[in-house]
Amino acid sequence: MKLPESQAAVLRAASADESRSIERLADETGHKPETVTGTVFELEDEGLVAVKESIEETVTLTDEAREYLDSDLPEVDLYETALDAGADADPVEMGRVIGQSGLEGPAVDIALSNYARKGYGVIESGEITADPDADPESDAEAGALADLDAGEAVADEAVLDQLDRRELIERDESTVRTVTLTDAGVTALMEGVETAETVGQLTPEMLTSGEWRDVEFAEYNVEADAQRVDGGKTHILRQTANRVKDTLVGMGFEEMEGPHVDAEFWINDCLFMPQDHPARTHWDQFALETPREIDELPEELVERVRDAHRNGVGEDGEGYHSPWTEEVAKGVDLRGHTTSLSMRYLSGNEVGDLEPPQRFFSVEKVYRNDTLDPTHLLEFFQIEGWVMAEDLSVRDLMGTFEEFYAQFGITDIEFKPHYNPYTEPSFELFGTHPTTGEMVEIGNSGMFREEVLEPLGVDCDVMAWGLALERLLMLMYGFEDIRDVHGTLADLELLRETEVLH
Amino acid sequence: MPVVDVNPDELRDLTGHDEKSDDELIDDMFGLGLEFEGRTEDGDLQLEFAPDRLDRLSVEGVARSLRYQYGDDRGVYVPGTNDADWTIAVDESVPDERPYVTGAVIRDVSLDEDALDSLIQLQEKLHATMGRKRAKGAIGIHDLTMLKGEAAAVEGQSAAGNSITYRGVDPDGDRFVPLDADAEMTPADVLDSHPTGETYADLVAEYDRYPAIYDDIGLFSFPPVINGRRTEVSTDSRDLFVELTGTDQWTIDRMCNIICYALDARGAKVEAVEVEYPDRTLVRPDFEVREKTVTHDRIESLLGIDLSAERVVDLLERSGLDADPEEVGDDEVAYTVEVPPYRVDVLHPLDVVDDVGRAYGFNDLEPRYPDVGTVGGRHDRSKLEDAAREVLVGLGFEDLLNFHMISEPENFDRMRISRPEGSDADLDHVVTGAAEPATILEPYSEDYTMLRTWALPSLMMVLENNTHRGYPQDLAEIGLAARVDDAENTGVAERRTVAGVLARHDASYEDAKARLQAITRNFDADLETPATDHPSFIDGRAAAVVIDGEDVGVIGEIHPEVLVEHDLELPVAAFEFRLDALA
Incomplete structure (x- = not known):
C-alpha cells in the first residue's frame, strides 16, 4: 500500500x-x-x-498561584504574624499585625477574607485573634497547589472549586x-x-x-501576502465619461463627433457671440498660429449669421452694435466648448437636416486659457446635450436635468436665472453634493435664442446644457487636485488604488 | 462676470426701505441674480452678476431694480429732460477710428463722497463692459462751471447757447494739465509718461491724430485716455457735463443713458445736448422707448404654464416694462411691450419672456420630463475607441488620459526626432510623430505650445514622473493626435492614436509585439512588422506597424538616449498606431 x-x-x-x-x-x-x-x-x-x-x-x-508556591498563602502569613504578636491569647490591633506581616496591596484583602473562612481566628472591631489549634502546615489549598504543580491530580472537587474562585487555577x-x-x-x-x-x-x-x-x-503558508499585481484599469475619468454616455444614451440621446480645432464661426459666431465679446479674446480661447484660418465656411449660413449679428432676427429684433467680419469668423481656435458640435449638427452640415424631435450629446474635450490650478485645467471634458422639439418649455429643461443628475446621486436641483449670449432664458444649475450635502454649481443651460436657431434653419425649440465632466468626477470620487488624475503629472499609484465605483 | 460694490446705507436710502437689514437686502438681491461675494474694507457689499443687466452696475441701478421687485415702482420710467443749452460740435479733424460722440448736461447734482464714489465706479464698470476697456466707448464727466463755451455761440454755429468741440489733435499739438499731474503736457507726453496714459496708450497708438475735446479756453479732455484737471469733478460740483466718445453711436448713447438714469435717481435734472455732426444733428440723451411684440402663446409655451393676460401685464410692469394686450387674430393675444432706454440687454421679444419668467419666479415652476421619444446611440468612432481600450486593459495596460497640448521639445527633441519644416511635412508617413504641428498663437505657458503629433511622448512623460512607483508599468492611451494638413478644411488632420509602453526590467521587442498581435487579432486585422528606422527606437529593434497592408505606426525598443533623457533606469518597449486601422 x-x-x-x-x-x-x-x-x-x-x-x-x-x-x-x-x-x-x-x-x-x-x-x-x-x-x-x-x-x-x-x-x-x-x-x-x-x-x-x-x-x-x-x-x-495562574501566575498568582505560582507566587504562593514559593512563599506562603497570604492568610498563612497573617496567621503566623498574629501568633507572634500574641493574638492566641488576647485580641491584637489588626493594623499592627498587618504592618508586621509585610502584606501589601491586594494581598491584605486576600489574607483577611480567607483568614476567618479557614478558622485561623476571628477578626472583629479592628482586632484580630488567632486560634492556637489551627494548622496552616496542613492547609488543603496550599497542598492542592503543590500537587498540581507537581503534575498530580487533585481529587477534592471542593478544594478545586475554592481555588477556581480565588483565581488561582484555570480549568479547561x-x-x-x-x-x-x-x-x-x-x-x-x-x-x-x-x-x-x-x-x-x-x-x-x-x-x-x-x-x-x-x-x-507540500503545504503552503496560505495566509501570507502574495506579490502585488496591479493589472490594467480603464482610466477613472474615462469610466466617468462612459457612465455619463450610458446614462444619456439610455435617455434617448445620440452621440456627436467633430473637430477639436475649429473655426470661430462654429465656436462663437453661430452662438450669437458678438465678435468683440470679452470671452472671445485670446485670453479665454486658444487661437492657432498654424494654421490660421479655415478653408471654407458654408456661404449661405455665413450670410444668415452675419445678418443675425447685424440686424437681429424677427420683426422687431435688434442686432449687436459690434463689428462682424468673415475674416474673424474663419480664424481657427481650439474649441472652448463643444457647443461648436451642436452648431454643426443643428445646421444640417454633419448628419443632414434634422427633423424634430432629436436628442444629441457629446462628452469631449474643450480648451480654455484659464489659470492652471487644482480645480482648473487647460483641457477638460464638457458634457454637452440638447433636445430639439416643438414647443419645449423651461419646465421640460428642468425635468430633463433632474432626471440626468439623479443618476449620479445629485438631487434638489436649483435653477438660478443666468445670462448667456446664446440662450434665453438661461440658468446656472446648482445641486446638492451627494455626500457633503453642500450646494455646488453643476452646469449651465438654457433655450437657444432665435438668433442662434433661425440662421441654422431650425424652426422649433432647442434646449441645451453644458457641464464639466471633471466636476462630476470630483463630486463622485472626492478628489482635491484634478492634476493627479488627468495629464502627464498623473500619479500611477492613485490611479491604481482608486476604488472602483459601480 | 462683473462685480459691483454697493454701500448698504445708500441702498436703503435709494430704495426708501430703511427697515431692511443687510441680510435681507442680500437675499432680495440674490433674487435679482446678484450674488453676494463678500464685503470691501469699507463694509460695502460686493455683488457679482451676469453681464446682461449693465444698468445694475451701480447702487442706483440696483436700487431701481429692487423697487420694482418690491412693487414700489411699476412700468416704464423715463426722466424728463430740459431743452439743450450746450452743443457738441464735431470737427472734420476727428480721427476716423473714433468718429462718434454723445453727451448730456446734468444740473443740480449734490454729490457727497459716497455718491461721487458710486459715479466713478459706474464709469469704470461701464468702461470695462460695454466700453470694451474704453476701446468701444469712453466716458468723461466734467464740472460744467469750469467750461467756457460762449465764443462758439457767438459764431452762430448752433442754436444752443454754448458749445464745445470734438476734434483731432496732433500728438505733439496743444498742451493741457491732465488729472493727477502738475504740469502741462502734450497728448504724446501723456501717453509717454503719465501712468494712466501708459495704460491706455495702445488704444490710440495707431492714430495719426488723437481725439480731443476743446472749449473756448482750449483742450480739456483727451478721450479715451484722460480728462484735464481743470474740469475735475468734486463734491462741490453742482452742474456736470457728461461726454462719451467711441467707435459706435448706439453703444455710447446707451452708456450715456445708464449714467443719466443713475444721476436722475439722486435727484439731479437731465438737460439735453445737441451733437452737431457735419451732416446731421442729434439731440441727446436718446431716451427713446423701444417696442417688442410677443404673443401670449409664446409666453405660455416657453414657460410651460397658463397665465391670464392681466397676470402677464402685471409681471411685465413689475419688471419695469409696460405692455398692452391686443387681439391679433383668432383668439390670439399679443403684447406690445415698451422697453426703457437703459435696458441694453433686450434684443428680441424672447428677452421680454425671460423677464416674465423671472418676475413669476423660475424656481416656482414644476419640472416635467419632456414627452418626446427619441432613440439614443453611440458614435461609431467612440464605440471603436472603447472596444480597443477594453482589449488594452484586458492585456494588463493601465489606461491613461493625457493632455493634447504639449511642448515642442517634449514632442520632438526628447524623442530624438526633429520637427519637420515645409517639404519635410510628409515625413510622418515614414517616421511616426514627425509631422508639422498645429501651434498655438499665445500659449498659456511654454509647456503647452502645440497639439501633440503622437501620444508616445505623453506616455514617456508619465513614466518619467512615476519612477518612484512600482514596476512593471504597462501604460496605454487612446487619444487625439493632430498635424497640419492642407487637405483638411480646418487645415488640421485630427486622428485617434493607440499608444502603449511596457516599462519593466526585462522589457523587450517581443513583449510589445506579443501585445500588438493580440490587439490586431482581436479586431481580425492582418499585422506585418517590416524593419524600419525610427530615431526614438534602438536600431535593428524597430519596425513599422503595417495593418491590413497600410503603414499606420511604429513598434520597437525605446532608444537608451530617450530613456536616459526621461530619467528611466530600465528598458521600455513601445508601440503606436492609428486607431482607425482597427476599424
Missing part, C-alpha cells in the same frame, strides 16, 4: 494493543499535532485506525483522542506500507499519468 508520508508515519507509530494519544504520535512522527489529527481522521476514513475521543479536564496554575476541558490500529491497519502494515513523495507543484505529467493520486502536496 502507498500512503502519503504523514499517513504512513502515523500508521507505523500506532499500536494495536495500546491506545496512543495524538501528542505521542506527534512526538514519534515528528509532525505537528494538528497535522497528525488530520492524518488520523484520514486513516480512520480508510478503516486503518480506530479513534476514541474523551473529554479531559486540565488544570493549570479538551477533547483527547487516542488511536489504536484496527485489524485492517495491522494487515496493511504486515503487507508493507510505502511512503508516497511530497511535491511542490502539480505538473501536467502528474495529471496525465495519474501520479497525482499518490503524491502529497
